Amino acid sequence: MHAFLVWLESTAFSVWVRESPSLLAYPAILSCHTIGMGVVAGINGAIGLRILGVGPGVPIAEMKRFIPIMWFGFWLNAASGVALLVAYPTKALTNPMFYLKLGLVALALVLLRSIAARIFHENVLEAPSAARGVKVLAAASLASWAGVITSGRLLAYTYTHLLSNSR
């Protein structure tokens, strides 16, 4: 594992992201990651709020029109996230908070999948008991995205090793 981290940190791409003085390197990638965060957590959040009762006049199934934009944000963040990970692999991979963040992303995606199956394919909100089930999922989704954001932010404060050769 250590040898792999040493190698990864020595690759040209890793060095470029980490050390280039260009604003197109680390700063631009970090900006993309933040814009993508707003899009992904924001659209999921808006869908969650709608399910919980905000904007009752919005036809809930029509919220699916925003899902492709949500996936654009998601893949923007997957790509920028990998670039940030390649820049500082040791910093992330030696920090339990990083695995918590990935776990919460996975949980939020599973929740989105079951929410989508309920609101985009059948009109469950007309049956009160089913509606309660979707509301629980929506609340859990909001909490998971807040958790993803918080654990992501804490990565800057909780790491123990910045690079493979540092303590």
Added chain:
Amino acid sequence: MAGFQVWLVRALASVKPVAHVLRTHWGWPTAESLHFIGLSLLVGCIGLFDLRLLGVGKRIPIAALHKLIPWGLLGFGINLVTGLSFLMTEPDQYIYNPSFHFKLLFIVVAGLNASIFYITLYRRTIAPGAPADAPRAAKIVAATSLSLWIGVIVCGRMLTFFRPGPCGPEGPGLLAECIPRRLGR
């Protein structure tokens, strides 16, 4: 203006209790997490409304989707409060930072842009029986809003890379983009 900035840094730094909380172990990270959650709420609600004006999800009545806006404003409020707490803790890192100047400028223009929408376009855009396709002027406002908020996010992230250092021998110009030692006393 540079004198005003020095005064402002002193005034912000004089609010001790906020800085005291932010300097605790969890203070700054907690405020930052809230700032990012507020950002997502703002983008998710205001940005979604902008997308609807631009033509995404045309079967959603614009007036109905507008009910999300107060939640976007809540996100803005969270960010105003947490943002002010950062300012009161490390004022010179923001007041002399060119990236912060642009961030504030974009926020003010976004506010003016939204005011233009509410003064001139809101009623005919959300009126009952209004066409599903928003007026062209509303689309321009929406595209402007999206661009400005993206600009605000980028400037926010760039703050770290434009941290002000001490001023050179020529001192600060009209607008200080470095920490003025002489004026600071």
